[in-house]
Amino acid sequence: MTEIALFPLSTVLLPFGSMPLQIFEQRYLDLVADCMRSGEGFGVVLLRSGSEVSRGVDAVPNMAEIGAYARIVDFDQLPNGLLGITIKGEQAFSVSRSWREPNGLVKAEVELGGIPAAAPMTTQWQNLVDVLKGLEGHPYVQRMGLSPDYDNLWEVAFVLVQLLPLDESIKLALLASPSLEDLLSQLDQLLNQISGED
Secondary structure, three states, X not given: OEEEEEEXXXXXXXXXXXXXXXXXXXXXXXXXXXXXXXXXXXXXXXXXXXXXXXXXXXXXXXXXXXXXXXXXXXXXXXXXXXXXEEEEEEXXXXXXXXXXXXXXXXXXXXXXXXXXXXXXXXXXXXXHHHHHHHHOOOHHHHHHOOOOOOOEHHHHHHHHHHHOOOOHHHHHHHHOOOOHHHHHHHXXXXXXXXXXXX
């Protein structure tokens, strides 16, 4: 088991996926500072319902039992004066036990999965690369400065899931995929539904 800080969000982070965050609460400013000093990361988990804010209550928020370990890859001061960071997902984890620290930060003991080993791209899944390259023209995606490895099926699939306008519960289910084959099969079905072919 590994003890990490958690950042509950209303969205799912996936391995290889990137996400911009706006930091303003003191506990998260402290967390970011600690991560920058140590080179460590933190866990991102989906907030299932309610608020993440403790409001003086010690109970942990209603959050998913799985998440993704994230590292800070960029930071900047935003035009509104707040701290902006960009995080990138590395590996999935499952939460064993969670609690809230006195400063309000949620921490947990987690079982970290391995970072998915590169899986070579095949002609069967070349359409995923085409869809991903199509999305990269979108201004929001361009601002994220993505540079996925198009030869790695895991990376192409997870980055695509991160960017597609899918319900967060679907993204969470894809994060929990037991194998690359399962992930690709589900993603293929979703793309067919989106394109109206299914």
